[in-house]
Amino acid sequence: MDVSKVFQYAVRLVRIMPRALIGPGAVELAGAEAAGMGLKHVLFVTTGLRGTGIIDEVKGIFEKAGVAVSIYDKVESNPKDYNVMDAYKLYVEDKCDGFVSIGGGSSHDATKGARVVATHDGRNINEFEGRNKSDRVNRPPHIAINTTVGTGAETTAMYVITDTTSPKAPFKWVAVDLPSIATLAINDPTLFTTLPKEYIAYTGFDTMSHGSECYTSNINHPLANPVALDAVRLASENLREAYANPKNYDAMMNMVWAEYMAGYAFMSGSLGIIHSLSHAVCAYYDIHHGLNNGVGIARVWEFNVPSSPKKFADLARAMGEDTTGLSNIQAADRAIDAVIRLAKDVGIPENFSTVKPYPKMRMGTGWYANRPKEIRSDEAEIKKMAEHLMNDVCTPVNPRVVTMEDARQILRDCIYGRMARNAHITSLEGVEGVRKPVGV
Ligand SMILES: [Fe+2]
Numbered sequence: 496m497d498v499s500k501v502f503q504y505a506v507r508l509v510r511i512m513p514r515a516l517i518g519p520g521a522v523e524l525a526g527a528e529a530a531g532m533g534l535k536h537v538l539f540v541t542t543g544l545r546g547t548g549i550i551d552e553v554k555g556i557f558e559k560a561g562v563a564v565s566i567y568d569k570v571e572s573n574p575k576d577y578n579v580m581d582a583y584k585l586y587v588e589d590k591c592d593g594f595v596s597i598g599g600g601s602s603h604d605a606t607k608g609a610r611v612v613a614t615h616d617g618r619n620i621n622e623f624e625g626r627n628k629s630d631r632v633n634r635p636p637h638i639a640i641n642t643t644v645g646t647g648a649e650t651t652a653m654y655v656i657t658d659t660t661s662p663k664a665p666f667k668w669v670a671v672d673l674p675s676i677a678t679l680a681i682n683d684p685t686l687f688t689t690l691p692k693e694y695i696a697y698t699g700f701d702t703m704s705h706g707s708e709c710y711t712s713n714i715n716h717p718l719a720n721p722v723a724l725d726a727v728r729l730a731s732e733n734l735r736e737a738y739a740n741p742k743n744y745d746a747m748m749n750m751v752w753a754e755y756m757a758g759y760a761f762m763s764g765s766l767g768i769i770h771s772l773s774h775a776v777c778a779y780y781d782i783h784h785g786l787n788n789g790v791g792i793a794r795v796w797e798f799n800v801p802s803s804p805k806k807f808a809d810l811a812r813a814m815g816e817d818t819t820g821l822s823n824i825q826a827a828d829r830a831i832d833a834v835i836r837l838a839k840d841v842g843i844p845e846n847f848s849t850v851k852p853y854p855k856m857r858m859g860t861g862w863y864a865n866r867p868k869e870i871r872s873d874e875a876e877i878k879k880m881a882e883h884l885m886n887d888v889c890t891p892v893n894p895r896v897v898t899m900e901d902a903r904q905i906l907r908d909c910i911y912g913r914m915a916r917n918a919h920i921t922s923l924e925g926v927e928g929v930r931k932p933v934g935v
């Protein structure tokens with residue numbers, strides 16, 4: 496009997512997690528852990544975390560434990576296929592026997608990709624897009640040392656790579672592949688205190704998106720849901736204080752837990768179109784994933800409310816809103832207002848067309864040198880990004896069915912609209928700043 500005609504997700508998957516060390520001082524144990532795994536020479540894969548001193552500090556920890564270190568420090572935000580292949584080449588050249596990712600999601604995802612490539616004798620990473628594409632499980636060990644309050648990549652079975660070489664390029668794809676899970680995840684709040692405030696805001700909104708998308712996704716996972724909701728509570732209670740002062744230990748430690756718990760939850764409970772939207776905009780503009788989520792979250796919540804007003808009312812309560820005497824729809828409105836207030840309090844821009852330069856911004860540089868530095872899409876580009884959104888692996892689990900016209904509407908609102916309820920841009924006619932089509 497084909498029960499999928501009646502139940503979209505009759506059988507839920509519970510994915511495993513790696514061992515994890517969470518708390519101040521955890522990173523000091525990384526070298527001994529690597530030695531305990533039998534590793535002799537690891538490859539650090541990282542964006543470089545320049546100016547923080549973290550890479551030198553962690554290198555010392557490994558060397559003290561008798562583990563030699565090579566470093567690939569050219570991972571870009573929204574890691575590209577060439578980052579993965581270059582890291583793999585260095586891994587082979589230096590005869591490494593294990594990987595250590597240090598940084599946020601970009602470093603962890605590039606490492607997951609390089610491990611997959613290493614296990615499959617150097618095949619191109621773009622062959623592994625999608626679900627369970629790798630056919631070998633004997634990957635080299637991977638220690639993921641996390642330094643941001645978003646992504647959850649140190650603990651999930653997913654990784655996201657931007658294809659810059661195939662005919663689909665630019666295309667930001669997702670792999671869901673159980674053996675891509677790290678061997679050990681480390682979250683040490685002492686590594687988070689040098690984060691620029693923008694990154695705390697952006698990655699914090701990645702965590703808000705993971706928790707809320709998982710809680711409302713149509714997988715409706717009984718094990719993931721309570722953890723996802725509590726991650727939203729923790730993030731919304733602590734993000735402002737962590738943003739205002741990254742050395743506020745209690746706020747940062749709570750953000751670390753929120754990040755990890757949201758990662759745990761969405762690994763089994765999945766996500767939705769905040770992420771589909773974010774992947775599409777990243778593919779065309781190489782902009783920060785969490786920033787995209789911060790711009791998109793209120794718009795997507797508003798779009799998704801009809802799928803389950805009760806769940807959005809729960810989100811309002813998780814964010815500390817008093818919903819006594821309100822209907823679920825009225826309470827859902829409170830959730831949207833609360834997430835807009837939080838976004839504004841931590842400097843999330845009103846929309847994509849008003850994004851200001853932020854630390855390590857990559858728009859219009861590197862592989863994207865011929866792309867604009869400002870997001871001022873015309874209808875033709877919005878259509879292309881809407882197609883990217885519709886084809887994303889996160890779209891089928893979104894709680895509300897999405898049409899192409901819905902996707903275009905959400906993109907228009909995110910690029911040019913005000914961040915407010917019921918503020919929709921239904922046409923670009925008369926909208927200021929829209930880029931003229933090429934040749935006009
Ligand atoms: Fe994310």
